[in-house]
Amino acid sequence: MHNHKNVFGETLVEALVSLTILMSSTIVASSTIIYAMQSVALSKDYLVAQNLGSEAIEIVKNIRDTNLMINSTNKDDCWTVISPTLEIQGNQCTNMKRLEIGDPNPITYIPKQDTNNQWILEKLDKNLNLNSGVATDNEYFKIYKEAISSTTPPVYVYSNYTIVNRPADAIPTNFYRQIKVLEITEVSGKPESVLIEVKIQWFTGAKVNEMKGVTLITNH
Numbered sequence: 001m002h003n004h005k006n007v008f009g010e011t012l013v014e015a016l017v018s019l020t021i022l023m024s025s026t027i028v029a030s031s032t033i034i035y036a037m038q039s040v041a042l043s044k045d046y047l048v049a050q051n052l053g054s055e056a057i058e059i060v061k062n063i064r065d066t067n068l069m070i071n072s073t074n075k076d077d078c079w080t081v082i083s084p085t086l087e088i089q090g091n092q093c094t095n096m097k098r099l100e101i102g103d104p105n106p107i108t109y110i111p112k113q114d115t116n117n118q119w120i121l122e123k124l125d126k127n128l129n130l131n132s133g134v135a136t137d138n139e140y141f142k143i144y145k146e147a148i149s150s151t152t153p154p155v156y157v158y159s160n161y162t163i164v165n166r167p168a169d170a171i172p173t174n175f176y177r178q179i180k181v182l183e184i185t186e187v188s189g190k191p192e193s194v195l196i197e198v199k200i201q202w203f204t205g206a207k208v209n210e211m212k213g214v215t216l217i218t219n220h
Contacts, residue, residue, distance in 0.1 A: 045174075049200040049211045052143065052158060052177055056198045057215050059111040059119045060179065064217055066118070076190045079219045082109065082121035097123060099194055101181050109179040110141060110160040121179065122162065128178035130201045130208045141178050141201075144170035175202040182214065193218045 064079050071078040071093075078093040099121075100107050108128070109121040126137040144161050146169065147154040160177055161170060183195035193216055200211045 045202060045204060045209065046211065049175065049202060049209070052175060053198045053200050053211060053213045055158070056111055056177060056179055057196065057213065060121070060196055060217055062119050063121060064219070068219070076219060080184075080191050080194060082123065083114070084118065084120065099181050099184065099191075101184055107181070108141075109181075110162070110177065111179065112160055112162070112165075122160075128176055128199060128201060130176065130203070138176060141176040143173045143175040143177055145173055146170045173202075174204075175200060191219065 063082065063084055066084040067079040067081050068075045070084060074093070078096070080098040081093055081096045082099060083097060099109075100123075102108060106125055106127045108124050108126060110124065111119060112122050114120050124140055126140055127133060128138060128141040130138055140162055141160065143158055144166055145158050146167055148157050158173070158175075159170075161167070178199045180197045180199065181194055182197050184191055185193045185195075196215050196217055198213045198215075202209050
């Protein structure tokens with residue numbers, strides 16, 4: 001009795017096994033590539049968020065320095081004014097808006113540039129919360145980027161704009177920025193230091209990401 005091997009059957013089984021292994025390897029490789037791309041995108045977003053947070057802190061310091069420069073004789077009283085102007089020089093800043101603590105009512109700020117391209121803070125009675133906040137309120141904190149150069153690729157600058165004053169050519173991003181005062185320390189009735197919190201939130205798909213930073217600003 002001859003023992004004939006089913007060569008075609010074995011070849012078919014081997015081919016199916018090889019194909020299954022190849023498909024599994026391809027799926028794993030594809031998943032790894034997708035995960036790597038998502039990780040790179042998320043890392044880039046965190047870098048942008050970090051830069052936006054650092055910029056906000058520098059803007060607050062810039063406003064502080066401007067106040068100290070134009071009010072050198074009254075710096076202890078005027079350095080927390082949120083919209084520096086030469087009009088307050090020599091005055092007591094009595095009627096000028098200053099940094100305030102938002103407790104219990106929400107008081108937050110966004111940085112913007114005035115008509116003279118000078119940094120100021122705009123006071124809002126809203127809170128940034130992409131998870132459960134009011135959508136129309138969140139839009140006040142949205143970051144836009146605006147082309148400042150016609151080069152290829154164009155150079156962009158990131159800025160906050162309120163709903164009513166954003167330029168028509170400003171491009172919306174996935175990022176939102178809020179500045180909040182956590183604490184004000186006074187000496188002899190005048191502000192000595194201000195504890196600032198900067199919160200950045202952004203979307204990755206439907207997921208909300210957040211980064212916070214806290215810094216102490218003093219009057220010198």
